[in-house]
Amino acid sequence: MKGYLPVTLAAATCLSMLTALYMVFVYVPTEVDQGIVQRIFYFHLPCAWVTFLAFGMVAIAGGLYLWLGHKIWDDLGYAAAELGMLFCTLVLVTGSIWAKPIWGIWWTWDSRLTTTFILWLIYGGYLLLRSFADDTEEIARFAAVLGIVGVVDVPIIIISVRLWRTIHPAVLLTRQGEHGLEDPRMVATLLVSLGAFTIMFVWLLWVRLATLRLRSRVATLRRDLAVLEAGAHL
Amino acid sequence: MTDAVLQAYRISKFFGDRPVLHGINFAARSGQAAVVVGRNGVGKSTLIRVFCGLARPSAGRLLLFGEEPFRLAAPQFRRLGVLLHQTLLYPNLSAQENLEFYGEIYGVAEPAAHAAQWLARIGLQRVAGEPVSALSRGMEQRLAIARAMLADPDLILLDEPFAALDPDGVQMLAALIKEALARQAAVVFTAHAPLEIEGVDLGLFRLDSDGLKPFKEENRRRAIRSLLRRH
């Protein structure tokens, strides 16, 4: 079964992505106010969803690592953080691409994008930490704590940014197209896209996790070898 | 059968990929003293740090007062006294202030008087008000030993306690160890050469890359004889 899982996930990703692409570019009707650019929304929102999913996993994996101590939870947290950063960057990029033709500016400080940007900084710090530090248990525990603290912060970031935004109405512009999905085809496309991105996330997570697990296994083998060599020096 | 306050089962400790300790089995019992002998760099300090719960073993099990150190209730640590390679003394506080502080956090009654008593016991009463940074290495070592033992712990772990001590200091420490054993504490310390303490039945153990082993009887006699010859 294990051998078939990556292949199945890859195939499922391909299939669902192709379906989503077809629906986004061919099937769904063009939105009236924003035109063709609005289609990016069907990528933008799923990326945001995956970002939150990934960062949630970092915290849960961190908690499990602190509780159970098995390296696999640390590897899972690291893999989830990397993917979370990837999709977080995509949210910011797609948000930017969406904003430019509509309002003529590359960035709007609207509450959702700002929150995403702050998350990007938090988890950027997480990855920076892991790349600067050695792969020890101490660092793994610290990273787990950081991941938990990050997720705990999210609700309060959302609230504070929303409050901050409401006192600057002139600077910010509301974004349409998220709650006004009148056409059922739009809803369907969005759901398919969400599903496709989720499957892709799971697949990428599996691949990345396998690599990290391999690395951990090599480290264990190295240790065993060192022990044998030390014992041989009698 | 006396209580085993410290039990180590097949302890290993790695730093990265490097094995520092492997296959360590050991037990420390109330009222018994043991010295772990090993050359420099073999891992004596690491052994002490694992034994006192500061360093988690990479493999194996360590029981301190019957529990794994991570799960041991904080108040139980009152029963543990440790001397590390680092003195754990605050350089900018005086000798008296250091012992008072540690006395307080170890729940000693009347920490100030207790600290003064200990300073007299280790012969540092004249420098009680001096900052630790102004003390000589030998005096610092005496103070660090006092820090380890001031709460009358049941298990005393000392990393190379006899190093840096002058002959008076050696006598003082030997007396303290005897006192501790008399009240049924367990004492484990490290040294880089085998030694004897008069009036104490000292278990001799050797630490090398092969693990922790008691000296064989002939080796023990040979080792002690060579030590006596040196003095």
Added chain:
Amino acid sequence: MLEGFGAIVRKDLRLEVRSGESTVALVSLSLLILVVMVLAFGPGGARRAEVAAGALWIALIFAGTLGASRALMAERESGCIRGLLLSPVEPATIYAAKLAVALIFMAEAGVAVLVMLVLFFNLEFGGGLLRLIPVFLLGALGLSALCTLLATVSGRVRAGGMLLPVLVVPLFTPALIAGSKASAALLAGQSLGAVATWLKLLCAFDVLFVTAGYLLFEHVILED
């Protein structure tokens, strides 16, 4: 549960009174930041209150991060943190004590900053300034909670000292937003009631992170 708290706080304050190193470092850094702000933005003008509020919070963040890491890392000399870890004091109590000391350092710096704000930005010594104090303290508490929890990174990682602000600042943004907006309003003459929402946000932030720190500290303080 909080045994040893008093002993550790008193010990740290005694050390600080003797050497004064941390106080000097924090106050100098705050002074530098304020000087830069005044020169960059100009001292007067209609937006004085906002710029002064911003300067206050920038000084808090950078000087505060330094102060908190000093409070914790002072134990690194002579490995004294190990002395605390081996003692019957619970790690969570060590956290509470270090948090209190960091907060005291920040409060010291805060007093100096408030005085400098009045001088540099031509503010009034009045109600607005006094009302600033609770807001500042709430922010400092949250910053202390975060920094004390994460400060162990400074000793453990290459360039850890640089990494600490990188980790702390994004996490601190909600308190920064709430605090600087409230401060600007208060300096412009508004009452505490007017900024109640921001104050509630700061309180929530503090409760959240002091609790998180208290529960998680034991996992980051253990070595090896």
